[in-house]
Amino acid sequence: MANYNVLSLSAQSIWVQAIGFGLTHLARTNPGWSYLILSKEEEGIVPNLYILDLTANTDIDVQALPVVNSRLLVLVHAYQRRLIKKLQQESRCSLLCVDEHFLNFREIIESSARHKRFMSPFIRELLMQQPVPVDEIKLTETESKVLKFIRNGKNGVEISQALFRSQKTISSHKRNIMRKLGVSDDLGLKQKILAMEESAR
Incomplete structure (x- = not known):
């Protein structure tokens, strides 16, 4: 049986709850796989994924992020373009746009398990766009x-x-x-x- 541990670095929010619902669905459709969402670090449990909700922020000091690798999943809104670009350029964190209607939780899990950076489709498209003069x-x-x-x-x-x-x-x-x-x-x-x-x- 595979256990997947998620540590929420933010106060409980609707977006963290939504990720919990997505993981619950993933666990139901994958027998032998389970997850646990933690609100604080516990001895003996190593998180596979850290979640940081920045949907209410306009800016952040990237150096102050508690985790700087691809296992940190940062939640942002589509309109936070400056913050998205800053996080993309200055850190290795994974980025998830909460405004997207369809999220592939399996892809998020697989990316973090492989220590690979995850970017949701909207963010990938945003970063590929060239500014229009x-x-x-x-x-x-x-x-x-x-x-x-x-x-x-x-x-x-x-x-x-x-x-x-x-x-x-x-x-x-x-x-x-x-x-x-x-x-x-x-x-x-x-x-x-x-x-x-x-x-x-």
Whole structure:
């Protein structure tokens, strides 16, 4: 029987609980495999994985991390791009984006067992993206206004009311913006907007 020990270095959070549920499912589907989530180090038990929830942080001193290898799984949100890049560049920790809908817990376990760094799919994609220079994208005046509203979280109805245009016209402008930015859906558009804002800083 294989025992897998997980030490949570953070106060109990919804994300640590979610990992517990994922591990429970993994244990149910793999007879002979079990896990234990610890809230503090116990004598005689060596953790296979350490979990650190940084979803509420904006910055961290990487040198102050309690564990600096791939067995440390750091939980982050998709919008914490600076923190993600800093952790990727300055440490060897594994990174998990809690905003992803599907997580492969088996891959997380296998990576930590092999002392291999785990990066969730969103983080891998984020790190491969090149910043988009804002001045290279040619938008019309109205498309720029629509993009500004989208950046501020407005939906099509709100934008059409603010610009005194029909929703169909706003949708057409949004499709043109998406085509010019090379994205095909709203998630891709939001990611591209965040990348543009990041490159403008």
